[in-house]
Amino acid sequence: MVILNHTKQRSSSSSPIHGHNKYKYDVFLSFCSKDTGRSFTDHLCNAIKHANITTFFDDDLIETGVYLKPGWESAIKASRASVVVLSENYADSQWCLNGLALILKQHLTVIPIFYHVKPSFLEDAMARYRRVMEAMTNEDKRSQLAEKIDRWNKACTQVSTLKGMQLGFDRRETKFIQDFVKHIYHRLRISARTPLPLDRRFHREMKQPNLFKIPFQAIKSCTQNFSETNFIAKGGYGRVYKGIFTWANHVNQLVAVKRLDVTGLQGNKEFHIELTILSQYQHKNIVRFIGFCDENKEMTLVYGYESNGSLDKYLRNTAKSGGPSWPQLLKICIDVASALDYLHNHVAEKHRIIHRDIKSANILLDENWNAKLADFGLARIGLANQQNTMVITNPAGTHGYCDPQYEKTGFLTKESDVYSFGVVLFEVLCGRLACALNYHDEQRFLHHLAPTCYKKRELDKIIDPRIKKDIKPRVLSKFSAIAYRCLHETREERPTIAEVVFQLKKAMKMQV
Ligand SMILES: Nc1ncnc2c1ncn2[C@@H]1O[C@H](COP(=O)(O)OP(=O)(O)O)[C@@H](O)[C@H]1O
Numbered sequence: 001m002v003i004l005n006h007t008k009q010r011s012s013s014s015s016p017i018h019g020h021n022k023y024k025y026d027v028f029l030s031f032c033s034k035d036t037g038r039s040f041t042d043h044l045c046n047a048i049k050h051a052n053i054t055t056f057f058d059d060d061l062i063e064t065g066v067y068l069k070p071g072w073e074s075a076i077k078a079s080r081a082s083v084v085v086l087s088e089n090y091a092d093s094q095w096c097l098n099g100l101a102l103i104l105k106q107h108l109t110v111i112p113i114f115y116h117v118k119p120s121f122l123e124d125a126m127a128r129y130r131r132v133m134e135a136m137t138n139e140d141k142r143s144q145l146a147e148k149i150d151r152w153n154k155a156c157t158q159v160s161t162l163k164g165m166q167l168g169f170d171r172r173e174t175k176f177i178q179d180f181v182k183h184i185y186h187r188l189r190i191s192a193r194t195p196l197p198l199d200r201r202f203h204r205e206m207k208q209p210n211l212f213k214i215p216f217q218a219i220k221s222c223t224q225n226f227s228e229t230n231f232i233a234k235g236g237y238g239r240v241y242k243g244i245f246t247w248a249n250h251v252n253q254l255v256a257v258k259r260l261d262v263t264g265l266q267g268n269k270e271f272h273i274e275l276t277i278l279s280q281y282q283h284k285n286i287v288r289f290i291g292f293c294d295e296n297k298e299m300t301l302v303y304g305y306e307s308n309g310s311l312d313k314y315l316r317n318t319a320k321s322g323g324p325s326w327p328q329l330l331k332i333c334i335d336v337a338s339a340l341d342y343l344h345n346h347v348a349e350k351h352r353i354i355h356r357d358i359k360s361a362n363i364l365l366d367e368n369w370n371a372k373l374a375d376f377g378l379a380r381i382g383l384a385n386q387q388n389t390m391v392i393t394n395p396a397g398t399h400g401y402c403d404p405q406y407e408k409t410g411f412l413t414k415e416s417d418v419y420s421f422g423v424v425l426f427e428v429l430c431g432r433l434a435c436a437l438n439y440h441d442e443q444r445f446l447h448h449l450a451p452t453c454y455k456k457r458e459l460d461k462i463i464d465p466r467i468k469k470d471i472k473p474r475v476l477s478k479f480s481a482i483a484y485r486c487l488h489e490t491r492e493e494r495p496t497i498a499e500v501v502f503q504l505k506k507a508m509k510m511q512v
Pocket residue numbers: 232233234235236237238240255256258287303304305306307309310361362364374375376377
C-alpha cells in the first residue's frame with residue numbers, strides 16, 4: 001500500500017495555455033465594400049490594435065477596393081488568424097473568392113463578421129457565383145480558367161460553412177466592436193493556446209490553484225491496478241475506477257480515479273481544462289477534487305468518491321427501486337442549479353465558466369443524495385457581462401441535451417447550459433433519460449416530447465408515476481413552467497440560472 005503525504009504542490013505547468021508566438025501578426029484583417037463607406041473596418045481595426053492584438057491592415061484597400069496585393073500573401077502567412085468583414089457587394093466579388101481562397105488555404109482560424117448581411121446571404125452569393133461559373137459559354141475561356149474555377153469552387157464550399165458574429169441594423173456598432181474584440185481574444189487563445197493579455201488578466205483573477213500531484217504508483221495501487229472489480233464507468237475520454245487512499249495520518253478515503261485513455265489525443269485538452277477548473281473552483285455542489293497525476297503519458301484525475309453514483313443510473317433503471325424520493329430529486333435539481341449559478345455568476349468578477357455538458361450522467365450523488373456537478377473536460381472560461389461569450393466552431397456536448405442554437409450556429413453562451421439543465425429537469429420529472437433508444441417515434445427525445453406535452457397540457461401522460469403521487473399540483477406547475485422556459489428556442493427567453501435557482505427553491509418551500 002502506498003501512503004500519501006498530503007502536502008500541496010503548486011505548479012505552473014498545469015495551465016492549458018502554453019506555447020510561443022511564431023507569428024508576426026495576430027490577425028490579418030480583410031474587408032471590402034459597403035462597410036468601408038461607413039468606416040466600420042477602420043473603427044474595428046483601431047479597437048483591435050488598441051487591445052494589443054497585432055494586426056495587419058492595409059488601408060489602401062479603401063481606395064483601390066478589389067485587388068489582392070502582392071504583399072498580402074506574405075502578410076497572411078505571417079498572421080495567426082484572419083478576420084474577414086463580409087458585407088454586401090463583397091461576398092460575390094472576385095476579390096472575395098481570391099482573397100478567401102488564399103486565407104482559407106493558410107488559416108484554420110478565420111473569424112468572419114457578417115456586416116449587415118445574414119450568413120445565408122453568403123451561401124446564396126456563393127451559389128450565384130457557382131451558377132455564373134457553370135454558365136460560362138466560351139469553352140476556351142473555361143479551360144483557361146479551369147485552375148481558377150477549381151480554387152474558387154473550393155473557397156465557395158468553405159465560405160458557405162463559415163460561422164461568426166452578425167452585425168445587424170439593430171445592434172450598436174461600438175458595442176458590437178467591443179464584443180467582437182473580446183471574441184477574437186478567445187478565438188486566438190483557442191487556436192494557438194498562446195497567452196494573450198486576456199489570459200494574463202484572467203490569471204490575475206484566478207485563485208491560486210490547489211494542485212496535489214499524486215504519484216502514479218499510488219493511483220495504481222489504490223485501484224488494485226485498475227482492476228475490473230474497481231471499475232465504475234467508461235466516459236468519453238477514459239475509464240473511471242473506485243479506489244481507496246490511505247493518508248499519512250491513517251485516514252482512509254474513498255476516491256474515484258479517471259484514467260485518461262492515452263491513445264486518444266483529444267483527451268489531453270479535456271484533462272488540462274478539467275484540472276485547471278477543478279483545482280481552483282470548489283463548491284459544495286461541485287465534485288470534490290483531490291489531485292492529479294501526469295506521469296509518462298499516464299494522466300489521471302482523482303475525485304472524492306460519491307457513493308450513490310450518477311443521476312442517470314436512477315433514470316435508466318425502470319424499476320427505480322431505492323432511488324431518491326421526489327423531495328430528494330427536487331433538492332438534487334436545486335443543488336445542480338446552485339453549482340451552475342456559481343460557475344456562471346460567482347467564480348470571478350470578470351469571468352464565467354460555461355460547463356457545456358450538463359446531463360444526468362455528469363451529476364453525482366453522495367450518500368445523502370446531495371448532488372455534485374462533475375465532468376469539466378468540455379468547460380470553457382469566458383468573459384462575463386457579454387452576450388455571446390465565445391464561439392466554438394465545433395459544437396460539443398451531448399445530443400439530446402445540447403442547445404439547438406449552439407448546434408446550429410456554433411455560438412456558445414451561458415444560456416446553452418440553461419437549456420441542457422432544462423432537459424435534466426424534465427428527465428427528473430419524467431423519470432427517464434433525454435434520449436430513450438427503445439422508442440422510435442416522437443417519444444425518443446425528451447427535449448421535443450416534453451415541451452410539446454407541456455403546451456398541450458398533457459404532461460400528465462409522461463410524468464414518472466412515482467412522482468405523480470407525491471408532487472403537489474402547485475409544485476408541478478412551478479417546476480414544469482421553469483423547465484419549459486429553459487427549453488425555449490430563443491435564448492433571450494430562457495431564464496438565467498439564478499432565476500431557476502430561485503424558482504426551484506420556491507417550489508421546494510411549497511412542497512414541504
Ligand atoms: N467522483 C465520482 N464518484 C462516483 N462515480 C463517479 C465519480 N466521477 C465519475 N463517476 C462515474 O464515472 C462516469 C464518468 O465520469 P465523468 O467525469 O463524467 O467522465 P467522462 O468525461 O469520461 O464522461 C460518471 O458518469 C459517473 O458515473
